[in-house]
Amino acid sequence: MFDSVVLDIAIGLIFVFLATSLAITAGNELLASLFKWRARDLAAGLRLLVGKEGDAGAAGQPDITGALYQHPLLRGLHRDAGTGGDRKAPSYIPPRLFAMALLDIALRPADKGGQLVTSSTAEMRAQIESKRGELGDRVTDALLTFVSHIETDTRGALGKLDRLQRDVESWFNAGMDRVSEVYRRRAQLWSSLLAIFFVAALNLDAIRITRSLANDPVLRASLIAQATETVQREDPRATIPAAAPAPTNTALPEPAPETAPSATASALRQLQTDIGTINQLGIPVGWEDNPPQQSVWWWVNKVLGLLLTGLAASLGAPFWFDVLKKVSSLRAAGRMPPPPETIARNEERSA
Template sequence: MFDSVVLDIAIGLIFVFLATSLAITAGNELLASLFKWRAKDLAAGLRLLVGRDDGEARAGQPDITRVLYQHPLLRGLHRDAATGGDAKAPSYIPPRMFAMALLDIALRPADGTGQLVAGNIAEMRAQIESKRGELGNRVTDTLLTFVNHVEIDARAAANKLASLQRDVEAWFNAGMGRVSEVYRRRAQLWSSLLAVFFVAALNLDAIRITRSLANDPVLRASLIAQATEAVKQETPPARVTPAAPPSEGDKSPLPAPAGETAPSATAGALRQLQTDISTINQLGIPVGWEDNPPQPNVWWWVNKVLGLLLTGLAASLGAPFWFDVLKKVSSLRAAGRMPPPPDTSNTRRDQPDPA
């Protein structure tokens, strides 16, 4: 029975989970902006990729990470750099920019003048080897490996530098894949913690909400109408979640909005969080502890903790998940009942054949 009350209650509850997930996403974005997780994770991943470990530091190996950050191509990506303020580490580096900056450092003559050494394989190999003291053993050996690959690749004969740049980009993307995984795990952990906080603070009890939906047809109709409008969108009504994987070919942490400084990004995340909480309050569902004060009854507490846990676990799954579920359940409801077969019991048997 596709148009049953039970299905309407399910759609309303799923829509509440979606709204709660959006608030959690906004809270996660606010924390990421306040603590600069993207920039810190990117710097750590870059240092792991091209920097030096403890053994190399003791051996006097250089740290190319600082040199890369000061390169003109990457310097412009730093926040506040364009406005003349104190430049902060970028939260995103395009793979192409990284490859161009690293090759510019490695293939430019030591005096910093002249064109890049990219005439033939022997000259490129000699130039990179001459920069070992500046690049360090790890980066030098990696670039020499790429040069060897270009040498044996017949397709690279036309443009050796472009082929070398593609290899460096692929190397950077592979390294940044580990950064994204670390960022995802932290974001998922904080999403779970924020879900517990939001659900407990707003008293978003799944059991209590279900009872309200079952007893209030007006509330059900209101949530169904809002859910119907939401599923008309092709994408979830949400920002990209921090836990979501980056697009193909872009393995670095998710960037902050372009052109925004750290304070404005933080303020934007705070405004979005306030908007999402206000949306939850305007859904009409029972929210808050005023009309549902704690009771000394043990069973009341068991029921309350179970309802809060259900909402918290559901909301921590993320807005994209609940948006997909909402679309599927809404399409099931929109299908309606199958029309009954035509009634032929009263058809006259002596009626002439139309043929």
């Protein structure tokens, strides 16, 4: 049962879906880098958090986003844009640094020697209220709520400033959860669009690939060998052939600390590598070998096969990697197939 050709074909097809999903992920990363989605979403989420966007009274509210970005604690997170010397907005802000920067702005008066007002909750409340015009209503009210929380908490395990900083960090994390959700929805939309584009451009027809796997034992054995090693190494890119090594890109929360041009170039290299990977798998790719006269039934078959691949690939590489591990574990219970070289030699002898 576990050594059936059907199971071999399933593993090979899942491995193809995994390779296609990796290319779609790389394409998504390239778009995110080109259009600076992370930095823009972060800035929009930050403005929403501090009361500039999405507020009925936003027209009369100050925007402290610029002051936060220019704070020394956050200024170092800006990325180099290249040789021009410009600095690009960060794609990620650690919650602790955000809390420290905001509290530094809110609790540091100009007329008290630069020392934070932290001696009592009453003084903290008064200092925050005095900065309402600078901070805006939403930030001021949020900080005053956190100060009230300190007053009503009788545990006293932490200092007042530490408790306030923890509350601000939690507030920031809740706001960034919304940003991550916006990014995730956009990424899913573009994954679907990229899946349609890649599948149509490369003619990745699930029906045609299945037929090739059913008729070509060498191809089946080759894909199974790669899939098995990939599962054993717990890395979806571990054994897929690549023209050049490239770093794995992640979606959120924290991208690699690269400059903007190098991040885009890295994403482009990864996309080229993943497309080259699909071409090297040995599966039928491209439109060159299609018959010159296509019937209506041929087109129905073709559209159905492309839709199947596109829908499958849009589910994402993590999904297909998990499926591959589960299906491979079923196959591991049976006899492993001979390597592709042995199959090829046996076919030559029988010919």
